[in-house]
Amino acid sequence: MKNRKVVTVTDSTSGESVECEVLEGVHGHAVLDIRSLPSKLGYFTYDPGFASTASCSSTITYIDGQEGVLLYRGYPIEQLAQHSNFLEVCHLLLYGELPAKARWSEFNAEIRRHTMVHEGIRRFIAGYQHDAHPMGMLVGIVGALSTFYHDTLDISEPEHRELAAIRMIAKLPSIAADCYKYSIGQPFMYPINSLGYVENFLQMMFAVRAEPYIPSPVAVRALELMMILHADHEQNASTSTVRLAGSSGANPYACVAAGIATLWGPAHGGANEAVINMLRDISDPAEIPRYVERAKDRNDPFRLMGFGHRVYKNFDPRATLIRQACHDLLQDLDAGNQPLFEIALRLEEIALQDEYFVERNLYPNVDFYSGIILSALGIPLNMFTVIFAISRTVGWVAHWMEFFSGEEQRIGRPQQRYVGAARRDYVRMTDRG
Ligand code: CMC
Numbered sequence: 001m002k003n004r005k006v007v008t009v010t011d012s013t014s015g016e017s018v019e020c021e022v023l024e025g026v027h028g029h030a031v032l033d034i035r036s037l038p039s040k041l042g043y044f045t046y047d048p049g050f051a052s053t054a055s056c057s058s059t060i061t062y063i064d065g066q067e068g069v070l071l072y073r074g075y076p077i078e079q080l081a082q083h084s085n086f087l088e089v090c091h092l093l094l095y096g097e098l099p100a101k102a103r104w105s106e107f108n109a110e111i112r113r114h115t116m117v118h119e120g121i122r123r124f125i126a127g128y129q130h131d132a133h134p135m136g137m138l139v140g141i142v143g144a145l146s147t148f149y150h151d152t153l154d155i156s157e158p159e160h161r162e163l164a165a166i167r168m169i170a171k172l173p174s175i176a177a178d179c180y181k182y183s184i185g186q187p188f189m190y191p192i193n194s195l196g197y198v199e200n201f202l203q204m205m206f207a208v209r210a211e212p213y214i215p216s217p218v219a220v221r222a223l224e225l226m227m228i229l230h231a232d233h234e235q236n237a238s239t240s241t242v243r244l245a246g247s248s249g250a251n252p253y254a255c256v257a258a259g260i261a262t263l264w265g266p267a268h269g270g271a272n273e274a275v276i277n278m279l280r281d282i283s284d285p286a287e288i289p290r291y292v293e294r295a296k297d298r299n300d301p302f303r304l305m306g307f308g309h310r311v312y313k314n315f316d317p318r319a320t321l322i323r324q325a326c327h328d329l330l331q332d333l334d335a336g337n338q339p340l341f342e343i344a345l346r347l348e349e350i351a352l353q354d355e356y357f358v359e360r361n362l363y364p365n366v367d368f369y370s371g372i373i374l375s376a377l378g379i380p381l382n383m384f385t386v387i388f389a390i391s392r393t394v395g396w397v398a399h400w401m402e403f404f405s406g407e408e409q410r411i412g413r414p415q416q417r418y419v420g421a422a423r424r425d426y427v428r429m430t431d432r433g
Pocket of ligand 1: 049233236266267268269271295296302303304305306307308309311360362365366367
């Protein structure tokens with residue numbers, strides 16, 4: 001038997017001790033198994049924001065925040081960004097391996113078979129206010145998918161789980177494009193399954209029935225890169241939400257809707273929209289120092305959007321890749337977004353020399369640049385986080401599937417430290433002062 005490594009935790013008041021086993025991972029921090037702590041010592045652990053807590057074992061994605069490493073199933077993100085495509089990455093995340101040729105055709109066919117959405121969903125979309133935020137619509141519509149596939153879905157069956165995962169990956173672009181078309185009053189487009197995943201999405205977003213539409217290969221490649229970089233990011237807030245919701249046995253479409261709702265926040269996926277709003281607000285490079293000062297002021301709620309990360313404390317490898325892609329794209333496409341990019345580059349330069357940001361290890365994250373790419377592609381601001389949601393759907397469903405195939409299938413249920421009123425007796429209204 002391999003040497004068992006333990007850490008002994010001793011309560012200095014009672015003198016009682018407990019041995020906590022150290023569980024090694026393949027890479028990164030080992031974790032301390034504290035499951036016996038409450039029963040042996042009578043303590044829970046306290047970790048607001050779960051910054052030091054591993055909630056599960058996972059085989060999908062690995063991040064080394066100090067070294068700026070991101071691996072999907074062991075493959076470095078830089079290699080996938082250079083050589084792979086989004087759908088191949090989906091296969092990798094879902095099944096753990098890059099597909100061989102025959103499997104690749106089969107997987108493509110499976111995804112294509114499910115790109116259409118039930119016409120009832122489109123009637124549902126028509127019920128929204130014309131200026132509804134597409135992220136709000138997406139939460140509702142993906143949640144509504146659960147009503148279309150509920151009775152026929154048995155999540156204890158691996159094939160059913162796989163079908164739900166494929167459906168979500170296939171349908172999200174169609175639903176997202178429908179939300180956009182509805183908001184601008186244009187007729188919905190149908191998927192054209194001879195097109196690739198990304199081309200098809202662009203076609204459903206930007207084509208009109210009256211004219212042919214051929215997406216630019218530069219745009220397709222840029223969006224493909226964006227989607228690869230956003231496909232998974234281990235136990236982030238939205239993925240943890242999906243896993244937690246899934247742990248109760250809830251319908252997977254409803255679980256993913258919960259993930260979409262979590263992603264929407266500006267501290268998470270909503271940052272890409274917030275970055276563009278911030279850059280537009282700044283509008284003049286001369287104004288940058290004022291915004292940097294505001295970000296440092298504790299009394300001002302303003303933060304530099306697209307800066308900082310819970311895990312990356314050196315650099316975000318996705319930001320490096322996307323920054324280069326911005327350079328390339330703005331050279332190739334209409335340079336209307338060049339001034340915004342220049343403000344971003346200058347802001348990055350100033351912040352990275354500022355003691356406040358240096359001391360706190362605050363670096364640009366992926367969303368500092370992703371909005372500039374999306375703007376250059378003609379994607380409207382309120383669709384930015386929707387694109388993130390389309391890309392992250394594979395991560396969500398891969399984690400949801402992993403939860404059900406693993407041994408740790410307990411319902412998620414964090415503990416708390418109660419600091420409210422001590423026990424007290426009910427006082428009748430007539431007796432209250
Ligand atoms: N601007 C100014 N100060 C900041 C920023 C920022 N963007 N981010 C963190 N800080 C400060 C923070 O005030 C704190 O200072 P102090 O130690 O003096 O109290 C210190 O840095 C540590 O910050 P934190 O809030 O404890 O860090 P966190 O790990 O809880 O939060 C974060 C991470 C990403 C939510 C945060 O950095 C942030 O709000 N950034 C802006 C929003 C953003 O860009 N989000 C996208 C994340 S990447 C895409 C994704 O995965 O969703």
